[in-house]
Amino acid sequence: MDIASYLSGYADGEGCFCVTFNQSKRHAFGWDVRPSFSVSQNHDRAEILELFKNQFGCGTIRPDRSDKTLKYEVRSIPELVAKVIPHFERYLLISSKRHDFEMFAGICRMMSGREHLTPRGFNKIVKLASKMNISGKKKYPRTKIKV
């Protein structure tokens, strides 16, 4: 049994690579760009979330107020770039979620290089994010976010 492969399989089903945009006066171009990797589970299955936390050596587990589940989440860009992304590049996702992951990895690395602070980099991030999680709902249509 290979735990790293197991966790990639689990994440392929239950994980979420997500980039949210929130309006913010304190951030460049008026938008707070927040990438996160998360896995949610019912309380009776929290052991998997602990396993992710131990394997990646980062992230937090906390109750998700919206639906009474527990959520493991990594938001820190340095930790996403150093720990989470390399895992999924070694233990590849098999479903079409891999496409979301690839956009996500590109965005995190750009932000790590502070490219989101330039108009060109910011617009590229918005474009990459628009190609992610196509079936999911978005708080803001991506066409509304532009510099």
Add this chain to the structure above:
Amino acid sequence: MDIASYLSGYADGEGCFCVTFNQSKRHAFGWDVRPSFSVSQNHDRAEILELFKNQFGCGTIRPDRSDKTLKYEVRSIPELVAKVIPHFERYLLISSKRHDFEMFAGICRMMSGREHLTPRGFNKIVKLASKMNISGKKKYPRTKIKV
């Protein structure tokens, strides 16, 4: 990357070990007992279902009329006993779904030994099934099924 571990991880999140009871005059004690292992996915992520089918060398993939998804399913008792159950005994589930799997494996093996055709065996199967998927809904309360 270890595909077998990956599939166990995926199944730990998205798989279902299930035993359904349907009233039937053609079956012993008036109940058709049907174990199944299944994984459902959106059409755009069918590659994972193909992978299960190839790995186990059994089962079918078909549209699930209830919710527009695709479903990989193994219902054949001999194939569950010979192919599916040994996989999950080697590549163990980590979450509390392992408990459901253990009840499921016991029921399949009893049915393989035709124990469901005796009142004692049948009642034991009903009891084991009542301990599975506690949070899921049941078509018939288990207390209604007795010999």
